[in-house]
Amino acid sequence: MSQLGLKDKRVLVTGAAGGLGRAFAEGFAAAGARVIVADLNELGAQETVRAIKAAGGQAHAAKVDVTNAQSCAALADFAQKTLGGLDVLINNAAIYAGLERKTFTDIDEAVWDKVMAVNVKGVWQMTRAVTPLMKTAGAGAIVNVASATVFSGSPQWMHYVASKGAVIAMTRALARELGDDNIRANVIAPGFTLTEASLDLIADAENYGVTRGALKRSADAKDMVGTALYLASDLAGFVTGQTLIVDGGRQFN
Numbered sequence: 559m560s561q562l563g564l565k566d567k568r569v570l571v572t573g574a575a576g577g578l579g580r581a582f583a584e585g586f587a588a589a590g591a592r593v594i595v596a597d598l599n600e601l602g603a604q605e606t607v608r609a610i611k612a613a614g615g616q617a618h619a620a621k622v623d624v625t626n627a628q629s630c631a632a633l634a635d636f637a638q639k640t641l642g643g644l645d646v647l648i649n650n651a652a653i654y655a656g657l658e659r660k661t662f663t664d665i666d667e668a669v670w671d672k673v674m675a676v677n678v679k680g681v682w683q684m685t686r687a688v689t690p691l692m693k694t695a696g697a698g699a700i701v702n703v704a705s706a707t708v709f710s711g712s713p714q715w716m717h718y719v720a721s722k723g724a725v726i727a728m729t730r731a732l733a734r735e736l737g738d739d740n741i742r743a744n745v746i747a748p749g750f751t752l753t754e755a756s757l758d759l760i761a762d763a764e765n766y767g768v769t770r771g772a773l774k775r776s777a778d779a780k781d782m783v784g785t786a787l788y789l790a791s792d793l794a795g796f797v798t799g800q801t802l803i804v805d806g807g808r809q810f811n
C-alpha cells in the first residue's frame with residue numbers, strides 16, 4: 559500500500575452511497591487516504607462513512623447533485639474546509655440503476671436527457687468545480703468511471719453506452735487540458751459487476767460473467783478497487799488519458 563503514495567491524500571468519491579462508489583471510498587480509506595463520500599443519497603453516504611470509520615479509516619459524508627453547478631461548487635468548498643484541498647477525484651456517480659433496456663427508437667427523451675445530465679454533464683460539472691483545488695496543490699489525479707459497454711456496444715441501452723463513451727472522450731480532452739498543471743485524468747471501464755444496482759438490471763445476474771470472459775467468474779465491486787487506486791496513485795504518475803477495461807478479459811481494446 560505504501561508504494562501507492564495515497565496515505566493522507568485528499569480524495570473525493572461521487573456516487574459513493576453504495577455499490578462501486580462505496581467500494582472505491584473504502585479502498586482509498588484503507589490505503590490511508592482522507593475521503594469525502596458524496597452522493598445525492600445522503601443517508602447512503604453516511605452509511606459508507608460509518609463503515610469506513612468502523613474499519614479505522616477517515617471519511618466525511620456530503621450531499622451533492624453532480625448535475626448542478628452550485629452543488630458541485632459547494633462540495634469543492636466542503637473539501638477545502640474539511641480537508642484543506644483535494645488531490646484525487648473519482649467521478650463515479652451515474653444513472654445506471656433502474657435503466658430499462660429499450661431499442662434506440664423507443665428510448666424516452668426525458669430518460670435520455672437525464673442520463674446525459676448525470677453521466678456526462680455531471681462529470682464535467684464536478685471536475686471543473688474541483689480542478690482549481692488540484693491546481694493549488696500543484697498536482698492531481700482524476701479517475702472517471704465509464705463502462706465496458708462502450709466496447710461491446712451493448713444493445714438496447716444507447717443512452718447509457720453513449721454517455722459512457724462521452725466519459726472516455728472527455729477524459730482524453732481533460733488529460734490534454736490539465737497536463738500542464740500536473741493533473742492526470744484516466745478511465746476505469748468496469749465490465750458487468752455485481753452491485754445492488756446491477757442485480758436489478760439483468761436476469762440471472764450472478765452467473766452473467768461466468769461464461770463470457772477469459773476469467774470464468776463474475777466480478778464484484780472489490781474487483782474494481784485496485785485499478786482505481788493504481789490510476790490515482792504515484793505508480794501511474796506517467797499515465798494519463800488512458801482507459802483500463804476491468805472485465806475479466808471479455809473485451810480487448
Ligand SMILES: NC(=O)c1ccc[n+]([C@@H]2O[C@H](COP(=O)([O-])OP(=O)(O)OC[C@H]3O[C@@H](n4cnc5c(N)ncnc54)[C@H](O)[C@@H]3O)[C@@H](O)[C@H]2O)c1
Binds near residue numbers: 598624654
Ligand atoms: N455495476 C456494474 O455492472 C457497472 C458496470 C460498468 C460501469 N458501472 C458504473 O459504475 C458506477 C457505479 O455503479 P453501481 O453499480 O455502483 O451503481 P449505483 O446506482 O449504485 O451507483 C450510482 C450512484 O450515483 C448516485 N447518483 C445518481 N445521480 C446522482 C447525482 N445527480 N448526483 C450525485 N450522485 C448521483 C446514486 O445515488 C448512486 O449511489 C456508475 O458510474 C456505473 O455507470 C457499473
